[in-house]
Structures are given as C-alpha cells and as structure tokens.
Amino acid sequence: MEEPVMKPYVIGLDLGGTNSVFGIVDSRGDIKATTAIKTQVYEKVEDYVEASVEALQAIIEQVGGIGTIKSMGIGAPNGNFYTGTIEFAPNLVWGHDGIVPLASMFSEKLGVPVALTNDANAAALGEMTYGAARGMKNFIEITLGTGVGSGIVINGQLVYGCDGFAGELGHITMVRGEQGRPCGCGRTGCLEAYCSATGVARTAREMLEKTDRPSLLRDLDSEKITSLDVSIAAEKGDQLAKDIYEFTGHMLGEACADFAAFSSPEAFIFFGGMTKAGDLIMKPVKEAFDAHVLKIFKGKAKFLISSLDGSSAAVLGASAVGWDL
Amino acid sequence: MEEPVMKPYVIGLDLGGTNSVFGIVDSRGDIKATTAIKTQVYEKVEDYVEASVEALQAIIEQVGGIGTIKSMGIGAPNGNFYTGTIEFAPNLVWGHDGIVPLASMFSEKLGVPVALTNDANAAALGEMTYGAARGMKNFIEITLGTGVGSGIVINGQLVYGCDGFAGELGHITMVRGEQGRPCGCGRTGCLEAYCSATGVARTAREMLEKTDRPSLLRDLDSEKITSLDVSIAAEKGDQLAKDIYEFTGHMLGEACADFAAFSSPEAFIFFGGMTKAGDLIMKPVKEAFDAHVLKIFKGKAKFLISSLDGSSAAVLGASAVGWDL
Numbered sequence: 001m002e003e004p005v006m007k008p009y010v011i012g013l014d015l016g017g018t019n020s021v022f023g024i025v026d027s028r029g030d031i032k033a034t035t036a037i038k039t040q041v042y043e044k045v046e047d048y049v050e051a052s053v054e055a056l057q058a059i060i061e062q063v064g065g066i067g068t069i070k071s072m073g074i075g076a077p078n079g080n081f082y083t084g085t086i087e088f089a090p091n092l093v094w095g096h097d098g099i100v101p102l103a104s105m106f107s108e109k110l111g112v113p114v115a116l117t118n119d120a121n122a123a124a125l126g127e128m129t130y131g132a133a134r135g136m137k138n139f140i141e142i143t144l145g146t147g148v149g150s151g152i153v154i155n156g157q158l159v160y161g162c163d164g165f166a167g168e169l170g171h172i173t174m175v176r177g178e179q180g181r182p183c184g185c186g187r188t189g190c191l192e193a194y195c196s197a198t199g200v201a202r203t204a205r206e207m208l209e210k211t212d213r214p215s216l217l218r219d220l221d222s223e224k225i226t227s228l229d230v231s232i233a234a235e236k237g238d239q240l241a242k243d244i245y246e247f248t249g250h251m252l253g254e255a256c257a258d259f260a261a262f263s264s265p266e267a268f269i270f271f272g273g274m275t276k277a278g279d280l281i282m283k284p285v286k287e288a289f290d291a292h293v294l295k296i297f298k299g300k301a302k303f304l305i306s307s308l309d310g311s312s313a314a315v316l317g318a319s320a321v322g323w324d325l
Numbered sequence: 326m327e328e329p330v331m332k333p334y335v336i337g338l339d340l341g342g343t344n345s346v347f348g349i350v351d352s353r354g355d356i357k358a359t360t361a362i363k364t365q366v367y368e369k370v371e372d373y374v375e376a377s378v379e380a381l382q383a384i385i386e387q388v389g390g391i392g393t394i395k396s397m398g399i400g401a402p403n404g405n406f407y408t409g410t411i412e413f414a415p416n417l418v419w420g421h422d423g424i425v426p427l428a429s430m431f432s433e434k435l436g437v438p439v440a441l442t443n444d445a446n447a448a449a450l451g452e453m454t455y456g457a458a459r460g461m462k463n464f465i466e467i468t469l470g471t472g473v474g475s476g477i478v479i480n481g482q483l484v485y486g487c488d489g490f491a492g493e494l495g496h497i498t499m500v501r502g503e504q505g506r507p508c509g510c511g512r513t514g515c516l517e518a519y520c521s522a523t524g525v526a527r528t529a530r531e532m533l534e535k536t537d538r539p540s541l542l543r544d545l546d547s548e549k550i551t552s553l554d555v556s557i558a559a560e561k562g563d564q565l566a567k568d569i570y571e572f573t574g575h576m577l578g579e580a581c582a583d584f585a586a587f588s589s590p591e592a593f594i595f596f597g598g599m600t601k602a603g604d605l606i607m608k609p610v611k612e613a614f615d616a617h618v619l620k621i622f623k624g625k626a627k628f629l630i631s632s633l634d635g636s637s638a639a640v641l642g643a644s645a646v647g648w649d650l
Contacts, residue, residue, distance in 0.1 A: 138491075154482075155480070155482050157479075159479055159480070161463050161589025162590060162591040162625065162626075163622075165621050166463075166589035167586075167587070167589075168619055171586050172583045172586055172587075176500075185619055185620065186620065187619070254501070261492075261497055262587055262588075263484055263486050263491050264488055265486065266487040292498065294493055294510055294512070295510065296493075297488075297490070301487075
C-alpha cells in the first residue's frame with residue numbers, strides 16, 4: 001500500500017471585476033508564488049478559464065507541479081459555495097446575466113477539487129485559517145469597503161444558510177420607514193447605506209449641507225469627497241470630520257449589539273479599507289455596542305481589526321476556502 | 326465482548342417557575358410515561374432534585390428501569406447548555422441569585438448523562454427532532470409567549486455562541502432612540518416589547534387611548550386586556566383588534582427579513598400561545614417579510630406554526646436535548 005502523499009499547497013484566486021490574482025499558499029499562509037490576469041478582457045468564461053489555467057501552469061511548476069496542490073479556493077462576487085457557481089454578478093463581463101459553474105470548470109481543467117464563495121466569506125475563512133480568528137469557533141467578519149459585507153462563523157463553520165447566500169449583514173435595516181437612506185440593493189435604511197465608504201461620503205455631504213459648521217472638508221468638491229478625505233481631515237483635528245466617523249461608528253456598534261443577540265460571537269473582526277481610520281471608527285463602535293447590547297453579552301465580544309489587511313489578504317482568504325475540501 | 330444495548334428512551338424535564346413536568350419519551354416523540362412536581366415548594370435545590378428523582382423512579386420503573394434510559398434533557402429558564410447550569414433565573418426560588426449546576430446534580434443521582442438549555446432552544450430542538458423542522462438544517466424557531474424567545478439552528482446545530490446564550494432575537498432593536506418602548510430587559514425598542522403577548526396588550530391600550538375608534542375592546546378594563554381578548558375581538562370582526570395584530574405581525578415580519586439576511590433559514594417556525602391567533606398574525610408577518618426582505622431571499626423561507634403545540638410540547642422539547650448526548 002502506498003502512503004498517502006501530503007499535498008502542501010492550495011491555490012487561491014481573488015476574482016475581481018478588473019483583475020484576477022492567483023497565489024499558491026501553504027498552511028501557514030505563506031504565499032509561495034503568485035500571478036495575475038485581467039478579468040475583463042475575456043468575453044467568454046471558457047476563454048477566461050483557459051487563460052487562468054495557462055497563467056497558473058507556470059507558478060504550479062515553480063512549487064513542484066500539480067502533485068503538490070491539494071485544492072483551489074475562489075473568492076468571487078456573488079459566489080455560491082453550495083453550487084460552485086457565480087450567479088448574476090453585475091461586475092463580471094462573462095457573469096452578469098447567468099449562472100456560471102466556475103468551480104467545476106476549473107476543477108476539470110486542473111484535476112483538483114475547487115470551491116468558491118463570495119469575497120466576505122472568503123475573508124472570514126482567511127481570518128480563521130491564518131489571521132486574527134485562529135482558534136475561534138464563533139466570530140463575525142465585517143468588511144468595510146465600497147459596500148458592507150460579512151462572513152459569519154458559528155460552531156467553527158461558515159454560515160451559508162439554506163441557499164448559500166446567508167451573511168448579508170450590510171443589508172440589515174438600521175433606519176426604518178421613510179427616513180432611511182436609499183441603498184444600492186433597492187431598499188432603504190440598510191447598514192451599508194451608512195457604514196460603507198460610500199455611506200461615510202454621503203454622511204459628509206449631508207453634514208456639510210445641513211450645517212454651516214467650519215470644516216477642512218469645505219475646501220473639497222463636495223460631490224467628490226471620499227471616506228479617505230474624511231479620515232485625513234479628522235486626523236488633522238477637524239471636528240466635523242470626527243463627528244462623521246462618530247456617527248458611522250455609533251451606527252455600526254448598534255448593529256453589532258443586534259448581531260450579538262443573534263450569535264453571541266467571541267469577536268467582531270473588521271476588514272477592508274475603512275479600518276485604516278483606526279480608533280476614529282473603532283472607538284465609537286465599541287462605545288455604542290456597550291451602550292446598546294443586552295446585559296448578558298456586555299463585555300464578552302472582542303473588537304479586532306483584521307490581521308490579514310494588505311495586498312495579499314484577498315488571495316489568502318480565497319485560498320482558505322480550499323483547505324476544507 | 327458484550328453487544329451495546331440500545332437504550333430507547335430519554336427523560337424530558339420542562340422546568341417552569343410553578344411546575345416541573347417530566348416525561349419519558351421515545352425517538353418518535355411518543356411520551357411513554359409522565360409525572361410532575363411543584364417547583365416552587367422547594368427552597369433548596371438539593372431538595373428539589375431529591376423530590377424530582379423520587380417522582381421519576383416510579384415512571385422509570387414503568388418503562389423497564391434505568392437501563393432503558395439513554396439520557397435526560399432539561400428545558401429551563403436561563404439554562405446554559407455549555408455548563409449545564411441555571412444562571413440567575415428570576416422565577417426560580419432556588420435559582421434566582423446564583424449559578425446552579427443542575428445537570429450534574431441530576432446526572433449524579435440518576436447515573437445517566439444530563440444536558441440542559443433554555444426553553445426556546447429546547448423548543449427548536451424538539452421541532453427538529455419530532456416536529457415541523459424534521460430534516461431541516463437551517464431554521465429559526467420563534468416563541469411568542471409572555472416574552473419573545475428564539476432557538477436558531479444552523480448547519481443542523483443549535484446556535485449557542487461563545488457563552489451559551491446566543492439566540493436572543495426577542496431583544497433585537499426594532500425601534501431605535503427615544504421612541505422605543507421600554508422592554509423588560511431594561512433597554513428600549515426590543516422586538517419583545519411589541520410582539521410578545523404583553524406587547525400586543527400594550528399596543529391595544531395605546532390604540533384605545535390614542536384614538537376614539539369604536540371597538541369591542543372598549544367594554545373591557547383597559548389595564549387587564551390580554552392578547553387573547555384581542556384575538557377574540559378580531560375573530561368577531563372588530564377592526565381595531567385586527568389592526569393590532571396587523572401592526573404586531575408587520576413588525577415581526579420586518580424582523581424576520583433581518584434574520585434572513587443573517588442566516589437565510591429554510592423556515593421560520595412560530596411556537597407558543599400567540600400562534601393561536603393564526604392568520605391574524607401570520608398573514609401580516611408574511612406580507613411584511615416579502616415587502617422588506619433583500620431580493621435574493623424573497624420567497625425562499627417558509628412560515629410555519631409549530632407542530633408541537635399543545636400541552637406536551639415543552640416536555641418533548643426538553644427531551645430532545647438529551648438525544649445528542
């Protein structure tokens with residue numbers, strides 16, 4: 001009888017609307033080799049997969065050939081873990097009007113098991129495998145970028161729900177009724193409409209319009225203000241900019257208080273561009289959580305910033321999807 | 326080597342502030358024997374356990390002796406599954422100001438494994454084992470009684486969180502800020518403050534006070550109106566009473582839309598006295614859910630009433646806790 005051969009690597013693919021970044025990753029999260037192709041130059045998914053596999057061959061050879069590869073994980077917009085498909089992804093040329101069986105297409109070409117999930121779930125799995133959530137069985141990863149995404153881990157497993165799409169905490173309703181801000185999802189009052197980078201920019205415009213308080217932000221074209229502009233102004237001591245983050249963090253903390261009543265996580269872990277604002281946002285998050293959470297949960301959850309932040313975080317997250325296969 | 330003996334029964338204990346009801350249950354949910362003692366006549370938990378075991382001996386003999394008993398499950402207020410303890414339960418004479426290791430106390434006396442959890446979690450486990458959720462891996466059980474409780478099942482497992490207390494959906498905030506009704510938990514605006522039996526009665530009083538609309542409910546002492554009075558009036562065609570359930574169901578449906586964004590359950594299952602109002606409450610729940618839920622979840626979740634309703638439901642739920650041991 002042959003001994004089973006340990007396959008030490010997984011492939012991670014961070015599939016974005018513009019670029020597709022591949023990495024070959026070991027179990028400690030070290031990226032051994034990396035490559036990339038443009039996502040948007042391929043009109044047909046078959047051509048996209050062929051180009052991907054061609055790019056992958058070179059780095060697979062670098063690490064010792066396909067025999068060293070256990071599996072492949074993909075983090076992709078609108079990725080469904082249960083079916084291995086990408087479903088109606090608005091930002092993908094070859095994926096916006098149908099269901100693409102991307103996992104099985106890669107699996108056929110490469111001869112290894114392939115799984116995919118959405119970006120926020122991949123981030124949560126990456127955190128659990130290599131990052132701030134190592135050893136945790138119950139935590140919630142919240143991604144703060146252009147939108148607000150989430151990956152929920154309960155009893156050591158990612159929560160996919162009955163259809164593969166659970167964990168859309170960006171679309172919990174925070175402001176009910178007519179006062180709620182319109183959200184990209186077509187509804188109103190969602191967490192994402194307030195606590196995403198876009199939401200912060202909108203809060204800035206509203207505060208500038210509704211008051212005549214002085215602010216460094218008044219020097220900028222109000223239509224072009226970004227969350228980064230707000231955090232730069234806040235760091236310079238601008239009170240209005242600080243208040244914008246106070247408002248944003250407060251709402252996020254109130255939302256976390258509700259999430260605690262649901263799954264009582266050991267930690268909330270924040271990921272993505274907006275976490276660069278640091279205590280500007282984290283301090284009001286924690287204060288609002290403590291002020292609003294049910295008494296039995298008070299002081300139990302940690303509030304952490306992802307330890308995966310940086311350019312390789314998304315590839316690591318994607319690769320983590322592969323380890324369980 | 327002896328063959329392992331199949332033990333066909335579990336003991337279920339529905340531990341309430343007034344009564345403690347015991348049942349011996351088989352795997353199909355048939356209650357083979359039952360007994361009860363008063364909970365509140367015992368000032369010391371040791372005496373309570375001794376009296377319980379004495380009452381149990383008689384029914385254990387009826388089913389063939391302790392060798393037929395696999396384990397015992399307890400559904401109790403403030404029960405913590407992880408530790409087997411009851412923690413600061415306000416309605417228990419011997420349990421209101423400390424942590425009582427009830428599972429281990431019963432286990433020592435009976436010589437079988439014992440687990441406990443809170444009432445709403447027991448209801449969810451009962452539903453999964455014998456009731457409307459058989460075969461489901463993802464559902465949310467919502468108990469509508471004096472309070473609003475919940476038991477959440479994800480990937481076929483009950484959600485206990487990091488501390489054993491997850492699943493407090495009655496304390497999700499539905500009305501933020503000063504407009505929120507005071508809740509028994511000391512906070513304001515909780516789902517429970519609106520959608521419990523107590524909440525329905527309060528809605529009735531508010532609607533009677535704030536308008537001069539005619540209603541059968543005006544014949545009653547406004548301070549003593551119950552949710553049952555409201556449903557009786559509604560069944561007689563009283564429009565104000567119907568509007569009270571419309572308001573209640575609408576809020577519950579909006580809450581379920583948020584819960585779907587969290588765990589995308591296959592079904593919401595409602596349990597407890599208020600479900601007797603039937604379509605009066607279920608219809609607005611479904612309508613509000615459809616109107617408010619994120620598009621990808623629309624039409625996916627079933628809305629069911631527990632098939633365990635009735636006098637034995639709580640004992641069945643408690644017994645279900647024992648099967649996994």
